[in-house]
Amino acid sequence: MTLSATYTLATARPRRARRAHLWLALLLALAAVLSLATGASGTSLWSALAKLAQNEPLTASESTILWTIRAPRALLAICIGAALAVSGTVLQGLFRNPLADPGIVGVTSGASLGAIFAIVLGSTLPAAFSGPWLLPLAAFLGAWGATLLLYTVSTRRGRTSVATMLLAGIALTAMTEAVSGLMIYLADDAQLRDVTFWRLGSLAGATWQRLALAAPVILAALLLAATLGRGLNGLALGEATAGHIGLPVQRIKALAILAAAAATGAAVAVSGGIAFVGIVVPHLLRLATGPDHQPLLPNAALLGATLLLVADVIARTLVAPAEMPIGIVTAILGAPVFLWILLRRRGLVDL
Numbered sequence: 001m002t003l004s005a006t007y008t009l010a011t012a013r014p015r016r017a018r019r020a021h022l023w024l025a026l027l028l029a030l031a032a033v034l035s036l037a038t039g040a041s042g043t044s045l046w047s048a049l050a051k052l053a054q055n056e057p058l059t060a061s062e063s064t065i066l067w068t069i070r071a072p073r074a075l076l077a078i079c080i081g082a083a084l085a086v087s088g089t090v091l092q093g094l095f096r097n098p099l100a101d102p103g104i105v106g107v108t109s110g111a112s113l114g115a116i117f118a119i120v121l122g123s124t125l126p127a128a129f130s131g132p133w134l135l136p137l138a139a140f141l142g143a144w145g146a147t148l149l150l151y152t153v154s155t156r157r158g159r160t161s162v163a164t165m166l167l168a169g170i171a172l173t174a175m176t177e178a179v180s181g182l183m184i185y186l187a188d189d190a191q192l193r194d195v196t197f198w199r200l201g202s203l204a205g206a207t208w209q210r211l212a213l214a215a216p217v218i219l220a221a222l223l224l225a226a227t228l229g230r231g232l233n234g235l236a237l238g239e240a241t242a243g244h245i246g247l248p249v250q251r252i253k254a255l256a257i258l259a260a261a262a263a264t265g266a267a268v269a270v271s272g273g274i275a276f277v278g279i280v281v282p283h284l285l286r287l288a289t290g291p292d293h294q295p296l297l298p299n300a301a302l303l304g305a306t307l308l309l310v311a312d313v314i315a316r317t318l319v320a321p322a323e324m325p326i327g328i329v330t331a332i333l334g335a336p337v338f339l340w341i342l343l344r345r346r347g348l349v350d351l
Contacts, residue, residue: 016289024302028078031309035074038313040320041065073206076214077312078305080203080271083218083263085304086225086297088278089285093232093293094256095162101278102264105169106146109176111268112199114142116183119194135198136213136269143265146172151257160253162239201272201327203312214266221263222301228256229294236291274327276334277304283341307333 037045043065048058058066084102091100102108118138125134150172154165184195231252234242243249268274281304285296311329318324 018295020285020289020299021295021302024299024306028302028306028309031306031313032074032078035077035309035313036066036070038317039065039070040316068208069206072208072211073203073312074309076206076211076270077203077308079211079215079218080267080274081277081305081308082222082301083267083304084274084277084308085281085300086222087260087264087267089282089293089297089300090225090228090232090256090260091278092282093228093235094253094260095166096236097166098283099279100166102260102268103173103275103278105165105260106150106172106176107143107261107264108268108273109173109180110146111139111143111265112273113176113180113183114138114140114145115198115269115272116180116195117142119198120183120187120191132209133213136210139269140217140265142176143261143268146176147257147261147265151254159250160257162253165257197325198272199327200325201274201330202315202323202325203271204323205270210270214270217266218263221259221266224255225259225263226297228252228259229292229297232256232293233291272325272327274308275331276338277307277330280334280338280341281307283338287341287344 033045041061043062045066048062048066051058051062087107088101091102091105092098094100115135115138118135122134150165150168151160153168154161184192187195231242231247234245234247235249235252237245239249242252264278281300282296285299285303289295289299308326308330311326311333315324315326315329318329
């Protein structure tokens, strides 16, 4: 291969990744408009914008639907979609495993256990400790508790073993699922229904208060993850090689775990279980723009947010005026895409 051909091959995908920033940002903007314009009520975004342009006041119904219901829901979908996609990208880079996602290391199951405790035992708590904040707070604490336990088990003498973390994550997931099963066994019919719907995922409870609870944590985690691109590229060469070229391997691993756990914990706490976003989005982007994590991480945030907005629109309209859990929609859309990726790359990827 000539030098010019090698240079062309090396620079084609980075250029494609930079162009993808613009296209994905445009798609996200279109999906956000679609989310604000779509709903079972039939309230028109365009007529509301026309009124505002002519300095006419919105009706109480229009203001409530667009500002109180649809706007926080769209923003929460953007935050959660970006959090799950970036968490999946970070963990796949950390474990050097294309099947890694927040569920495989116990973060999601820890959040689920916390939420189930809040649903089943919340009625036994004093009134001062109950309320709308109890469930998301319990889910977030469950995610962080699982993460701290996982990090403690896999860290020895100041060094974190990625292989041990992966195996411990599988064991932790099994343990939390067993405890969750016990709590579900003890739940009454109403609590069992609440647990089932929470685990399927939904954005129906989106409010400005919930957005204020989750968004700062998610944004901080995304900013932290954005600084890890070069380090994750180095880890792809192996920890020993990354250390030899001067990268702080232990610090990169610790920050990657922190970013993924914070983003996933905050997202799952306010939305419940939403599958396949964290595992499908990185694969699609690697096929399109290559494995470089520096453009991959922001692109994952944009595409994850877009996909979750579209999935939420489908969940709200497919069985309107009822609403389908968004976790069902993402699984129906994500599973065939993931199978297609595996079939396309089965000769290239050794899983």
